[in-house]
Amino acid sequence: MKRFYDEVVDVVKAGLRALRIETPSWAFGNSGTRFKVFAQKGVPRDPYEKIADAAQVHRFTGAAPTVALHIPWDRVDSYGDLSHHAREHGVAIGAINSNVFQDDDYMLGSVTNPDPAVRRKALRHLLECVDIMDATGSDVLKLWFSDGTNYPGQDDIRDRQDRLAEALDAVYARLGEGQRLVLEYKLFEPAFYVTDVPDWGTAYAHCLRLGRKAQVVVDTGHHAPGTNIEFIVAFLLREGKLGGFDFNSRFYADDDLMVGAADPFQLFRIMYEVIRADGLDQDVAFMLDQCHNIEPKIPGQIRSVMNVQEATAKALLVDREALAAAQRAGDVLGANGVFMDAYNTDVRPLLAGFREESGLAPNPMAAYAASGYAERIVAERVGGHQAGWGA
Ligand code: LRH
Ligand code: MN
Numbered sequence: 261m262k263r264f265y266d267e268v269v270d271v272v273k274a275g276l277r278a279l280r281i282e283t284p285s286w287a288f289g290n291s292g293t294r295f296k297v298f299a300q301k302g303v304p305r306d307p308y309e310k311i312a313d314a315a316q317v318h319r320f321t322g323a324a325p326t327v328a329l330h331i332p333w334d335r336v337d338s339y340g341d342l343s344h345h346a347r348e349h350g351v352a353i354g355a356i357n358s359n360v361f362q363d364d365d366y367m368l369g370s371v372t373n374p375d376p377a378v379r380r381k382a383l384r385h386l387l388e389c390v391d392i393m394d395a396t397g398s399d400v401l402k403l404w405f406s407d408g409t410n411y412p413g414q415d416d417i418r419d420r421q422d423r424l425a426e427a428l429d430a431v432y433a434r435l436g437e438g439q440r441l442v443l444e445y446k447l448f449e450p451a452f453y454v455t456d457v458p459d460w461g462t463a464y465a466h467c468l469r470l471g472r473k474a475q476v477v478v479d480t481g482h483h484a485p486g487t488n489i490e491f492i493v494a495f496l497l498r499e500g501k502l503g504g505f506d507f508n509s510r511f512y513a514d515d516d517l518m519v520g521a522a523d524p525f526q527l528f529r530i531m532y533e534v535i536r537a538d539g540l541d542q543d544v545a546f547m548l549d550q551c552h553n554i555e556p557k558i559p560g561q562i563r564s565v566m567n568v569q570e571a572t573a574k575a576l577l578v579d580r581e582a583l584a585a586a587q588r589a590g591d592v593l594g595a596n597g598v599f600m601d602a603y604n605t606d607v608r609p610l611l612a613g614f615r616e617e618s619g620l621a622p623n624p625m626a627a628y629a630a631s632g633y634a635e636r637i638v639a640e641r642v643g644g645h646q647a648g649w650g651a
Pocket of ligand 1: 286357358404444446479506514549
């Protein structure tokens with residue numbers, strides 16, 4: 261392992277340089293569960309402050325240069341001005357996330373709603389998000405539909421798919437040059453019987469039908485327990501249909517905990533399939549989609565970026581030649597051993613060195629804590645309305 265390690269260090273560093281992780285604006289606002297949203301001091305009051313906080317994640321990790329927006333949570337008068345503000349803070353605006361899950365009209369669905377007037381309203385919002393992409397220079401429209409039913413017979417499963425396809429066609433047709441849509445699936449919640457885009461197969465089928473500008477988003481928390489997510493990743497990459505990732509982790513359902521916190525080995529296996537498919541050089545939007553309900557939000561995002569960097573460095577350390585030879589030879593334990601050697605390698609010293617070579621502090625968490633930024637925003641952000649999921 262030692263000989264291989266010395267040889268491959270530069271390959272690992274090259275991979276880490278290519279790794280870009282988008283932070284979600286909504287992770288910096290208050291979030292919680294239906295039981296309670298705990299307000300934290302210093303939380304942003306508007307998209308400008310959210311972007312300033314996201315810029316801290318990039319400042320200390322060097323790996324989070326873009327921030328995803330969620331509309332209407334991040335609605336502003338001038339998206340051009342917001343983009344300028346982002347650039348001033350050394351970041352850029354990334355994916356635009358639509359939201360057709362918080363309006364009373366969408367109780368029985370948005371683009372799949374039995375009522376054509378509600379479907380038209382939902383479509384107008386999706387098209388407005390493309391207008392915002394034009395204004396921010398974003399090339400990714402991220403679509404997640406909470407649409408579904410709670411009781412058998414409540415609505416016709418096939419009719420809802422027809423309505424969904426009709427809306428996706430209209431959005432796809434509106435996409436400009438260089439723009440693409442990424443469709444996110446989720447097994448359940450808030451719907452508890454049928455979710456209209458419940459799994460990767462449904463999302464993949466719709467994207468295949470739409471065309472090359474449509475790809476699938478894999479959100480770690482959106483699968484049934486026990487789902488082999490790295491298989492889905494390997495399959496979608498093989499098809500050129502993995503458009504993005506919503507990184508987080510969970511012990512039970514869509515817990516939206518810090519990526520790698522609940523299952524660092526799963527994250528390693530996922531990143532290995534990404535590396536194996538040269539996914540770092542493809543247009544896969546790696547995004548965090550998390551809620552820091554009880555922990556400080558900016559450090560939570562910094563820790564999350566570090567967790568993805570650690571998993572990626574370990575995945576890049578897999579001795580691919582030795583692995584392929586063992587696999588070809590049917591050497592089950594040998595192959596598994598090569599894989600586990602990489603996973604069991606402590607890459608933290610390598611990452612600290614990589615950060616220093618990149619002009620960054622070796623320990624981003626300690627550097628952020630020492631920056632005084634956390635204390636400053638608590639002192640400055642008094643009054644006003646703290647941001648959250650309620651807009
Ligand atoms: C849905 C989801 C989706 C976002 C939302 C914030 O659960 O994962 O990606 O729109 O969280
Ligand atoms: Mn998500």
